[in-house]
Amino acid sequence: MISRVNGAKSKQEELEIVNQVTAKLRNKFKANQEEIQFTPLIKVLYLYILGYPCPWANLECLMLLSQSSFAAKRIAYIVYGALFDENHEMTLLSYNSIQADLHDSRPHVVSLALQSIANTVGAEYLRMVLPRVLHFIEKRKAPPIIRARAFACGLKMVRMLPEFSDVVMKAIGRYLNDSSSNSILNNVISIYLQIAVSEDGKWIKPLQESQTIKINWSCWSS
Structure with a gap:
């Protein structure tokens, strides 16, 4: 994903790639509600860093936060710090x-x-x-x-x-x-x-x- 986004030759092409990635991530989250993997959330963090809002990943971040694995928690807290703030309703x-x-x-x-x-x-x-x-x-x-x-x-x-x-x-x-x-x-x-x-x-x-x-x-x- 990162190489595709970095290789985009125009803002429009980048936006098309981001929309494709976003759709795949949202479908993956819907298909795996019982156990959220932290790898997709790393991609969410990358999209956020690029300036694309990712409110659709808020619930998945909270679900990952509740897992017992330290590796999962570490990623979840990083994403949580990016997507949430003291005024966020969630x-x-x-x-x-x-x-x-x-x-x-x-x-x-x-x-x-x-x-x-x-x-x-x-x-x-x-x-x-x-x-x-x-x-x-x-x-x-x-x-x-x-x-x-x-x-x-x-x-x-x-x-x-x-x-x-x-x-x-x-x-x-x-x-x-x-x-x-x-x-x-x-x-x-x-x-x-x-x-x-x-x-x-x-x-x-x-x-x-x-x-x-x-x-x-x-x-x-x-």
Whole structure:
């Protein structure tokens, strides 16, 4: 497909090829509703990158997201991030799948879910996953890849849900005071400062209330 599209000699020829590919993909999705394969969704992603809207693939993306295979989930989350945003009407339909992934025993699956939350979902969605995100921020034995993504979610929560800023800031503050935590401390401090500084460069309320936090700078590796 890619070679055919790249070999098109005109925009009209490219459009004809894309329409043919789109029709084949839609027929394939209809014929295999029980198990969506991730290879067709890679083609959907390519079409999206070229600038062609692919709303007909939204449901297939959500179905692939619910599969247990990590390879399938990885592709599904990439396509999900491209096709969906915080204002998309179907974003909430992914809640059960993402919530299940947040409880998965595989760190990389949890990381994919957290990254999707940080990049894609809106305020209502953030409220629903807040307890689980705080769990990963505060969990001392959580793998660095999970905790880093959780802090990114925390940053988004403070910006979109200011009513929860104190809760998130206190959780991050406890991490800064943990002398055993040094693997992602640079990233955490960066996020902490992004939360605490407003657009005009002034300290905002969350940091003012957290100035009593004593940061263990000795474990800040350069």
